[in-house]
Amino acid sequence: MAKTKQSRYLVVYIGIFLVFLYAPALLLPIFSFNDSTIVAFPLSGFTLAWFIEVFKTEPLLTAALNSLLVAVITSVFATIFGIFAARASTRYQFPGKRGIMGLIMVPMVLPEIIIGVSLLVVILQLGFNLSLTTIILGHILLCLPFCTAILSAGFQGLDKSFEEASQDLGRSRLETFWYITLPLVMPAIISSLLISFTISLDEFIIAFFLSGTEATLPVYIWGQLRFPTRIPIILALGTVLLLVSLTLLIIAEYFRRIGARKTGTEVKGGLF
Amino acid sequence: MNFSFIQKIRGQSGLILVSPPFFYALLLLAFPLMGVFALSFWTQDYLELNRDFTLDNYREAWTGAIYQALMLRSLKISILVTLLTVVLAFPVAYYISFHVSPKKKPLWIFLITIPFWTSYLIRIFLWKVILGFNGVINGSLIGIGFIDEPLKFLLFNQGAIVVTLSHAWIPFAILPIYVALEKIDRSLLEASEDLGDGPVRRFMRVTLPLAMPGIIAATLIVFIPTIGDYVTPKLVGGPNGLLIANMIEVQFKKANNAPLGAALALSAMFIVSAIAMVFLWFNRKYLRQEQ
């Protein structure tokens, strides 16, 4: 009895929470259809002009796509590095562990302006030309501590007996890691990918210092704020990105259901 | 069996495993860190750096009334944000892990992160619309006749910073807690129930301790970076909302005093790390007790 009552409270809480979570996102479409350059109530009228402008403003689109590219690549590499670091720190004792893990965590503590300025010095010293690649290098560094923290939570207290059983059955260590350990930490890996993707997509100080002539979206937006007339275009772009993400999510869910029905199997446990 | 031999092997595999991320960080960070460290002992006059060793920057950073006040304000806000975020996030992570069917979990995780794929600057703009003078909240309250005059304490103060930052960081707190909860062996919970534990006791004895790695990760992920944020206080903090990160930024930019900026940044880093250590230490103690 008590259980159902509790879960009812929980569901109510989740409802309220989702409203809080989506509050700004819900206003986004409202103001991107609003016929005014000023983001404030009262609304003044309906227009599609901003959406048309989005598709006419080439640098904005390019910047958005650059950002997506940077964020996808960053999240993959930061997560792979994070798996190494998290696995090492949760499973093994090794000399200098504290110092090494400390260094990996440093970018989380240092103000971004310091990281940005000094990374630019290092990267020019190493002889790189500034491009999207250099932004990715910086973002991987910035995301690494977040990925390591979240993956450590995933690797910690993993039941060793599974792995040992697998090795007893004649699987190599790599196979064991691939077939046994990885699926168990899948939630952590997905979370790490999402976190680093989100951080990279929104970061603009490091991106500013490490960018050449190809801007990412936040760098572009930061400069545009000076000019109020450009804001609704950015809101419209935000709406488009939000809608595309949600649509992709729905499509994926739809295909998953079809797939599950075809094979006639219930996908159990694990993620994806 | 030679025990130290095994330890050595273990140590080596650990080192080998950690080396890719370590060398990556070392290559990109070693120079910056040394640079910032050295800088903090120098002085700057307009554009010229004076490389004579001095502790003046640290003296100023630790004794200047304004820096003390801003540092305390920053810590207060970061701690509040962390508490609020983790407390708000836990039930959500719990719900996803225990009440959502496995097939739907990915959907939920995406649902929680997708609102954050819009630019942060834009979200702040929209927060101002929500909290502002004739914004969503004030408008609704006036509409239902609850108040006559718009409430002014919603925006441009430290409370607004806390709300905005908590919102910004909440997915980063939900995910690690969720990751930890996912790992809990459900049979343990049943076992605890079989032993006659009520839901509260079960939660305290099994769920919470096992979720601790996630809670720790969430706390650190939120607490540490919020100290360094200077955009939020600028945009929603109003006249009394400036934080230490703003001061560091100014020193590096307009004020032409990068050495003081470096000293402030390293001091902030030191304080934050110390607090994080104390927090981790308490946790270890708590977990040991539970066992």
Next chain:
Amino acid sequence: MRTLFLVSIGLFGGFWLGTTTAYAADEELVIFDWSAYNDPGFYQGYIEQHGDEPTFSFFGEEEEAFQKLRIGFEADISHPCSQSVSKWHEAGLLDPLQIDRIERWDQVNETMKEAFKIDGEYYLLPADWGTTALAYRADLVPEEDVQSLHVFVDPKYAGKVSIADNVDDAYALAYLATGVSDWTSVTESDLAKASAWLREAHKNVRDYWQDGAGLSQLMASGEVLIAWAWNETPVVMQSEGHDVRMNRLTKEGSSTWFCGYVDLANGPNDDSKVYDFFNAWFEPRSVEYIVNEWGYGHGNQAEMDKLGSEILVEMGLGPINVPVLAQKPMNHEIREQMIAEFELIKAGF
């Protein structure tokens, strides 16, 4: 998940190829500029001449731009504002202008170009300028209240006031309010008086505005009734139907700021296209465009005069006969003190 992945990669890859191939700019001229200045209306002549747009790299803040250039980022042209030019020059970032290659050099605003004549060489081509003055919600603030800058410290408007979060504009206001209209010769005691005045004003401030977009939001909602604002804000807000007006004629006066193009010393390309770009900017049609579309003034004084005073007054750019504090370069020691004081004031000290 796999599907999601494939769908997104596909969509995104398609988009990306599409835009990158379509967007290939002329890489023989790299301009490091504010992110909205890649507006072809400003340099149509350049596009006609070379058949392509120059390449832009964007910044959102001058100090960040300065740091980036100083570390070694290479661009041919950049766009600092008057308060930064001296610093950029002293850091060795700038080449002197070859004024014989600027076709309309004699039409350029005298005061602005002379401000950066250093050792007989010119360093800044003043391109865009605007005014900073008292803006107010005319529907909510009686006109007699906005005849003096004193309104910023009037307790009647506590919590209804906004000042720019920008040391130059803020101190321009404070100097004017304390009776100084030329800050190239301010003394320590002038500075102290101005700072004391800003401390008073701080008590009334609801928020220090960061950008035009944020200020319009504040004034449109009625959160702020009185602001120390750039002229573009009232222009934009009036066109949206808000009754926001600007009074540049307060008895203490108002201020002007200006920015311009500089020839960077470490540019990756030779200068031939640099001057093509400058010359395109100074064509009459560019002048007309910036005034009408952006609400800014242009550094080409002769063409500005031709536009006629009616449009200039409407945009808040016309000549006035009260004190005008031009944000010309000033003694950097005083300026550093201003910067430090301003941070203290904003932090409540």
